[in-house]
Amino acid sequence: MGYVQTRNAQHKKKTVNRYTPEGWAEIHKNLGINTDTMIWLMQNPVLDKTIEFADNRISLFAALYGRCAITGVDLMPYEIRCHHKVTLENGGTDEYSNLVLVTEAVHILIHATLEETIQKYLKELQLNKKQLEKLNKLRKLAGTPAIA
Numbered sequence: 001m002g003y004v005q006t007r008n009a010q011h012k013k014k015t016v017n018r019y020t021p022e023g024w025a026e027i028h029k030n031l032g033i034n035t036d037t038m039i040w041l042m043q044n045p046v047l048d049k050t051i052e053f054a055d056n057r058i059s060l061f062a063a064l065y066g067r068c069a070i071t072g073v074d075l076m077p078y079e080i081r082c083h084h085k086v087t088l089e090n091g092g093t094d095e096y097s098n099l100v101l102v103t104e105a106v107h108i109l110i111h112a113t114l115e116e117t118i119q120k121y122l123k124e125l126q127l128n129k130k131q132l133e134k135l136n137k138l139r140k141l142a143g144t145p146a147i148a
Contacts, residue, residue, distance in 0.1 A: 033066040053094035081107035
């Protein structure tokens, strides 16, 4: 035992721990997401969906730091839509890789087929070229034509 040497943990704040209120506050601060919305997602699963869907919706929210996958805006509880890239009717699943979190307006735009609806939401969202490319990938998977 005499030759055992100890070192302090490197690259970790000593204040971050699970055992004190201050430590929990640091953990939540480091998450970089709106924890109120995360708690809302946990307490309000979509009733007609699977447990896998509910779990993956929460995981996606954390992975995307609470932002829309297309626009990058912060998601609020009333506007979160969990979109299936490949629809359940076409053999899609509730797997993490088949889901994406978007705002309600983006979700409507993914499925929109009427030109007036498409133009309304394009005007509202003001998507840049990169965002439009992401949107068109989701539209293609949903079976709707790309937007020029």
